[in-house]
Structures are given as C-alpha cells and as structure tokens.
Amino acid sequence: DIQMTQSPSSLSASVGDRVTITCRASQGVSNYLAWFQQKPGKAPKSLIYAASTLQNGVPSKFSGSGSGTDFTLTISSVQPEDFATYYCQQYNSYPPTFGPGTKVDIK
Amino acid sequence: EVQLLESGGGLVQPGGSLRLSCAASGFTFSNNAMSWVRQAPGKGLEWVSGISGSGRNTYYADSVKGRFTISRDNSKNTLYLQMNSLKAEDTAVYYCARDLNVDFWSGYYGFFDCWGQGTLVTVSS
Numbered sequence: 001d002i003q004m005t006q007s008p009s010s011l012s013a014s015v016g017d018r019v020t021i022t023c024r025a026s027q028g029v030s031n032y033l034a035w036f037q038q039k040p041g042k043a044p045k046s047l048i049y050a051a052s053t054l055q056n057g058v059p060s061k062f063s064g065s066g067s068g069t070d071f072t073l074t075i076s077s078v079q080p081e082d083f084a085t086y087y088c089q090q091y092n093s094y095p096p097t098f099g100p101g102t103k104v105d106i107k
Numbered sequence: 108e109v110q111l112l113e114s115g116g117g118l119v120q121p122g123g124s125l126r127l128s129c130a131a132s133g134f135t136f137s138n139n140a141m142s143w144v145r146q147a148p149g150k151g152l153e154w155v156s157g158i159s160g161s162g163r164n165t166y167y168a169d170s171v172k173g174r175f176t177i178s179r180d181n182s183k184n185t186l187y188l189q190m191n192s193l194k195a196e197d198t199a200v201y202y203c204a205r206d207l208n209v210d211f212w213s214g215y216y217g218f219f220d221c222w223g224q225g226t227l228v229t230v231s232s
Contacts (some may be wrong), residue, residue: 087151096216
C-alpha cells in the first residue's frame with residue numbers, strides 16, 4: 001500500500017494568514033491526489049482532486065499543486081470557517097489511502 | 108442536490124453482524140461507483156470497500172476482506188455493507204461516499220466527491 005504522510009500534523013494560524021500543508025506519497029501517484037476538509041463531528045468535504053482541480057463550489061482561496069510524490073494545499077487567507085482538519089488521499093494505486101491529517105486551529 | 112443517508116449502525120458484540128445502508132438521492136445512482144470509508148474514534152480515514160455502478164465489480168481493503176460484503180440495489184438507490192465477524196477494531200463511524208466515476212480501473216481507484224453524514228458502529232461486549 002502507498003503510505004501518505006502530511007506535515008505539519010497541526011498548526012496554529014491567525015485569520016488572514018496564508019496556510020500551506022504538505023502531503024507526501026511513498027511512491028509516485030502522478031496527479032491522482034485529493035484534499036478533504038473535515039470539521040468536528042461532520043463528514044469530510046471534498047476540496048480538490050487531480051492535485052489542483054477545485055471541486056464545484058469550493059472557494060478560490062483554496063489551491064493545490066504537485067505531482068508524483070509531493071503535494072501542497074494552500075489557503076491564501078484563512079478565515080474562521082477554515083479551521084478544521086485537512087486530509088490528502090491518493091487514488092492512483094490500490095487501495096486508495098489517506099494521510100493522517102493536519103489540524104488547523106486558531107492562534 | 109446530492110444526498111447520502113446512512114443507517115444501520117449500533118452496538119454489537121464481537122463476532123456479531125450488522126448491515127449498513129446508504130440511501131442515495133439527487134443523482135442517477137447507477138452512474139457512479141460507491142464506497143464505504145470509516146473513521147475510528149479520534150483517528151484518520153480508512154477506505155473499506157467499493158463497488159462499481161452496475162454492482163458487477165467489488166473491492167475490499169485487506170482488513171475486511173472475507174468478513175464484509177458490499178452490494179447495491181440500483182432500483183432502490185441504496186448501497187449496503189454487510190459486516191460479519193465483527194472485531195473491536197471495526198469500531199468507527201462508517202461513511203458512504205460517491206465516486207466521481209462509474210468504476211475503478213488500473214491507475215484510478217476512487218475519488219470521493221460526496222459523503223453521507225456517517226453512522227456509528229461500536230463493537231464491544
């Protein structure tokens with residue numbers, strides 16, 4: 001199975017900060033990489049697929065980049081509603097696997 | 108609007124069985140593969156099982172292979188997960204999730220664009 005790692009595991013940010021989360025795959029996954037946001041007690045919400053394609057309705061403050069083994073999720077100006085846990089997921093190799101998550105909270 | 112509504116969770120003893128259901132609406136159900144993804148308390152996400160839009164092809168994580176069975180009834184727009192020989196480590200919130208495509212194929216194994224609200228399964232004596 002492909003192992004996904006994320007860094008940092010948690011971060012504190014102020015409203016308006018630019019936030020960047022890194023995801024790394026143990027083997028190349030091309031651009032078959034997705035990002036999800038999860039708030040406490042809620043289901044995950046898809047944000048980005050194909051490494052950089054925004055899901056319908058997701059605001060443009062979210063962006064994704066990368067290919068192969070190294071990927072990033074950036075929030076250009078973090079707002080109160082963005083404080084949550086973010087997961088990456090590869091879907092190029094069977095079985096699909098998720099990263100351990102990055103918790104973004106308020107400084 | 109796409110809606111996925113899980114049901115069937117609850118408390119079950121180790122070795123017991125449970126069947127989860129996921130009622131889908133707002134899209135043509137047979138056009139999309141579906142998956143179950145679980146999340147143990149305080150932990151991350153784990154893909155459990157997937158099924159093609161026709162129901163012909165099924166896929167399982169090694170951790171549940173031989174114990175869980177995924178199925179679907181396209182006439183009822185409903186996805187199922189039959190869970191047998193349950194273990195304590197199966198305790199989790201189980202989410203059903205819609206796939207962007209109709210099936211998995213070599214090099215593509217599931218992007219989940221819509222998720223249900225989840226149903227909690229607790230395996231304990």
